[in-house]
Amino acid sequence: xSKAIARNDLSSLPLHAGSEEHYIQAVNRIPTLxxxxxxxxxxxxxxxxxxxAARYLVMSHLRxxxxxxxxxxxYGLPLADLIQEGNIGLMKAVKRFDPDVGVRLxxxxxxxxRAEIHEFILRNWRIVKVATTKAQRKLFFNLRGSKKRLGxxxxxxxxxxxxxxxxxxxxxxxxxSRLSGQDVGFDPPETSDDEDNAPRAPAAxxxxxxxxxxxxxxxxxxxxxxxxxxxxxxxxxDERSRDIIAxxxxxxxxxxxxxxxxxxxxxxxxxRQLEKNALGKLRGAMGGAxx
Numbered sequence: 196x197s198k199a200i201a202r203n204d205l206s207s208l209p210l211h212a213g214s215e216e217h218y219i220q221a222v223n224r225i226p227t228l229x230x231x232x233x234x235x236x237x238x239x240x241x242x243x244x245x246x247x248a249a250r251y252l253v254m255s256h257l258r259x260x261x262x263x264x265x266x267x268x269x270y271g272l273p274l275a276d277l278i279q280e281g282n283i284g285l286m287k288a289v290k291r292f293d294p295d296v297g298v299r300l301x302x303x304x305x306x307x308x309r310a311e312i313h314e315f316i317l318r319n320w321r322i323v324k325v326a327t328t329k330a331q332r333k334l335f336f337n338l339r340g341s342k343k344r345l346g347x348x349x350x351x352x353x354x355x356x357x358x359x360x361x362x363x364x365x366x367x368x369x370x371x372s373r374l375s376g377q378d379v380g381f382d383p384p385e386t387s388d389d390e391d392n393a394p395r396a397p398a399a400x401x402x403x404x405x406x407x408x409x410x411x412x413x414x415x416x417x418x419x420x421x422x423x424x425x426x427x428x429x430x431x432x433d434e435r436s437r438d439i440i441a442x443x444x445x446x447x448x449x450x451x452x453x454x455x456x457x458x459x460x461x462x463x464x465x466x467r468q469l470e471k472n473a474l475g476k477l478r479g480a481m482g483g484a485x486x
Contacts, residue, residue: 238294424481
């Protein structure tokens with residue numbers, strides 16, 4: 196085995212770096228492995244659970260993770276975060292790598308590295324997820340690349356992209372609309388006092404007073420006050436007027452004017468007048484309570 200990968204030399208490898216650029220310079224100084232060295236380390240890790248061997252397999256491929264991560268900088272996410280996620284994918288690949296298959300680790304690991312970076316982008320590119328299913332995730336990355344080449348897609352280009360990716364044109368158009376959307380902060384930025392130019396953030400039209408505890412307490416107090424005022428106002432009516440109001444307005448089955456007239460031995464018109472007078476007294480009492 197080469198002295199560069201001897202067990203005693205592992206402690207001298209650069210594990211920490213003060214900045215992103217220093218980190219990249221450090222991992223580029225780590226020597227690459229020959230096929231024989233790589234197979235020997237992978238066999239030691241698989242058969243003997245040699246963690247030093249696994250550690251060197253990971254570290255010798257960190258430069259490759261940087262190379263892959265740089266291809267995703269167009270999503271507006273920090274390169275350091277992309278590299279970190281790619282490193283996680285690399286470690287997963289080393290754990291699953293079988294040296295007897297006959298392929299190099301770099302060829303096997305690229306899938307795991309890209310998968311972790313893809314997941315990170317989909318979780319963090321927007322507040323609202325643009326892709327949730329496996330098919331949508333594939334479409335997200337492929338369509339974004341197509342839009343970079345073509346810009347806004349017309350109908351013919353949509354159908355061409357759909358045929359190329361094996362999906363329906365409607366699916367392409369839906370994903371394009373998601374890619375074209377922008378996140379909007381709930382609270383509008385306080386940048387201008389001009390109402391005409393004020394930003395229409397969700398906070399401006401999604402307010403719901405019912406969620407305000409103070410408003411709920413105030414509403415409960417008001418309803419309780421109105422109920423007490425109504426009870427007091429009804430108590431101030433004479434017995435006949437109170438019975439008419441109750442049976443005409445408060446009971447489940449509304450009594451007719453004629454049925455009440457037959458009970459009290461008066462005309463239906465007289466019952467209507469008594470009802471009207473009683474309602475007027477109630478409104479006056481309730482209005483005074485509200486004031």
